[in-house]
Amino acid sequence: MSLGIVMLVHAALERAEQVARHWATAKCPVVIHVDKQVTHRAYDAFAKKLSDLPNVTFSKRYLCDWGSFGIVAATQSASELMLAEFPQVQHVYLASGSCLPLRPVRELITYLSDRPQTDFIESATTADVPWTVGGLDAERFTLHFPFSWKRQRFLFDRYVALQRFLRLRRKVPDGLVPHMGSQWWCLTRQTLSAILQDSARQQHDSFFRRVWIPDESYFQTLARRHATDLESRSLTLSKFDHYGKPHLFYDDHLQLLRRSRCFVARKIWPHANGLYDAFLTEASATEQTAEPDPTKIDRIFSKAVDRRSRGRPGLYMQSRFPRNDHASGTTAAPYSILQGFSELFDNFEPWLARATGARIHGHLFAPEKAFFAADQTVIDGALSDSAKLRDYNPQAYLTNLIWNTRGERQCFQFGPSDKQQINWIVANDANAHISIITGAWAVALFRSNEDFATVRKMAAQLQKTESKQLEVLRSTWVKARVRVWTLAEFNETPMELLQPILAEMGATAPHRLPGLPRMTDLTGFSKFLQNLKNQGMHPYLAGDFPIETGWHEQKRQKSRKPYVVRKTNNMRKASSSHLRGFTRSNLN
Structure with a gap:
């Protein structure tokens, strides 16, 4: 034999x-x-x-x-x-x-x-x-191992460390x-x-x-x-x-x-x-x-090892939860974070829900509570709007929200007045799509009835908070998709900048949008910003608003000469469809 x-x-x-x-x-x-x-x-x-x-x-x-x-x-x-x-x-x-x-x-x-x-x-x-x-790879051949790894683990580790420190090496025959x-x-x-x-x-x-x-x-x-x-x-x-x-x-x-x-x-x-x-x-x-032919079983076991060690994106299990950044993904699905839009547009959240079909929440991390869509107090997965429960573990709160609503796009509002613990969480999340209009918090202050001394103090604090947030989002470690405009930049071409956000959230064709959002009346806003400057608080995150750039005043000014772009017939049709019914008056 x-x-x-x-x-x-x-x-x-x-x-x-x-x-x-x-x-x-x-x-x-x-x-x-x-x-x-x-x-x-x-x-x-x-x-x-x-x-x-x-x-x-x-x-x-x-x-x-x-x-x-x-x-x-x-x-x-x-x-x-x-x-x-x-x-x-x-x-x-x-x-x-x-x-x-x-x-x-x-x-x-x-x-x-x-x-x-x-x-x-x-x-x-x-x-x-x-x-x-x-x-231990090559070192298993060059170091001494007189102690059992299983029965004398302490001595094993210490003796390996000692040999490394003394740079002891055995010679291979x-x-x-x-x-x-x-x-x-x-x-x-x-x-x-x-x-x-x-x-x-x-x-x-x-x-x-x-x-x-x-x-x-x-x-x-x-x-x-x-x-x-x-x-x-x-x-x-x-x-x-x-x-x-x-x-x-x-x-x-x-x-x-x-x-x-x-x-x-x-x-x-x-x-x-x-x-x-x-x-x-x-x-x-x-x-x-x-x-x-072990290839089939190799693939299955490789997936099993990956699932056991990394888990599913957005699902945290007891075996992996204590290890930071060990999971395969922070959240289970893409979601959107909008900052400054609800301050700049009237009734923005209901309009965005109709335009995209996504679930549009308010400020989920507001200090007093989480503002869910449709004024719900509890949503999928028995997630409560309680600020106390939310702030106990903001990361788990966010990941639970996305996990429990898989299959439906989630979007929520955020701002410098909200709790800021999630900044690094969302910055390191590839599923996060973050769009920020910096300085938009000034619009809410402009429309408030607070005395100017209080407004100035609040503006300084909000700008400081937003500035720290932007430092996080500009880090080289960021995985999220981030868009940032100053308020002045967004004012130049609001719908042009809004279109990519709508598209990634599943909006229909532009000419089928349910109307256009009405922008907040900012008559006198540039004067408000100048008053802040005069009081020693420079709102630089809002961008450059000349003193005469009140939006109602701007309508009376001679419009700037547009750029000339040579278009094909198809582009003309698409352009006319995109702009049908859209004028500056729609924004006012």
Whole structure:
């Protein structure tokens, strides 16, 4: 027989017996190593159950702590016994007690017989792959690791830190280029014999005895030294999570494992009766030479790892919530924040709701409460308008609002008089579309009946707050889409600047808009700004309003000569449709 199986067993001995019997019944010799941590009574009972199979042998037992050289020593011992006892074996397949054959054994034998000189072992340098988890890649070969990572974690970490501080480095033996890969391999007799009989084996063993997790690098490195035809892949399907721990396969993975067409899979849950019953039968082989195709299962597990580690955009779970910026997105869907528009246009929110079909809220972060659309006090997801609940966690409040209303565009008003805790939250959110008319807060002050001393004080405070907000939105870390105009700039071409905002919110064609919003009457506004300047408060965020630029006065002034733009016939039609019914009087 051309295929021999080396099994490393440390738990679930009843399942290991079942799998070993499956291999042996298919006329594959099996050498089993049982971890020394297994009690003598359990070991003897296990060996007795397999004593009826003449091609099943047990090797010398070693203590196999995770990350220690004991696993390599156990593999060496079992492999040496396999090569000595079964000279007809041409390929040696390393498996664990939790591995499960997914295809009939004779298909694997046929596959290997067609490739008699090929070694299947995952082998790559640390510089080429991002597999390592925990911060140790090349350092696992150059530092000393006398302490167990699992049982002596404090000493392990401190000793690594000390070596880094002292810049201690071990020398890699001449002729070795450290490689890493999956522990589970299938090597030819020639390659495995060359590794075990290498004249420098004592030096190699001495070096790898102090390497961290040597079972993922010993054979992977030495196979590169001796193999003539090496394929850097494992015939065993094994998946790992983002912590580097192997995934368990359960009964509900049955169809997925079948579609993978892989020969062996690990790690199988010991109580997955459906998997063991389905695969430990010698069914008729329909595709004896079919290549393993783990791509489908790779994609599914990659998505699962991404979902577990990053979650869904805008959905915060207990496992990820404590880590800032660890989720895949702050919110679940695009939304709009408008600043200054409700001050500049009369009845702006109802008009915008009719024009876009979006849900238009008032100032959600007003000091007294959240002003929901249609004067609601509670909206989707039982989100209350209570300022106390909102201010307890403004980020969660915003993300809940967007998550609970997925499928409907949300828009709310904001301004310097609102609570400012969400500035960095929305600035770092790619779903946020922020449009700001700076200095628009002056319009509300202009229309108020407060005495001028109070107005001046309020204007200074609002401008200071808005200035800090703009500093945040101009940061290089901003991910949101931000548009900013001064009040004077917006006054020049209001509808032209408003059109992109309407379009991204789902507005209909311009000529189908439900009328146009009426702008607030600002007669005397420029004089109001001048009075603020005269009192020592310069409203620079409002832009440059000349003293004669009251909007009713401006209508009587000779209009400026427009830019001349050469248009095609299609552009003329679109332009006439866009401007039909729109005059400056619509804004007053």
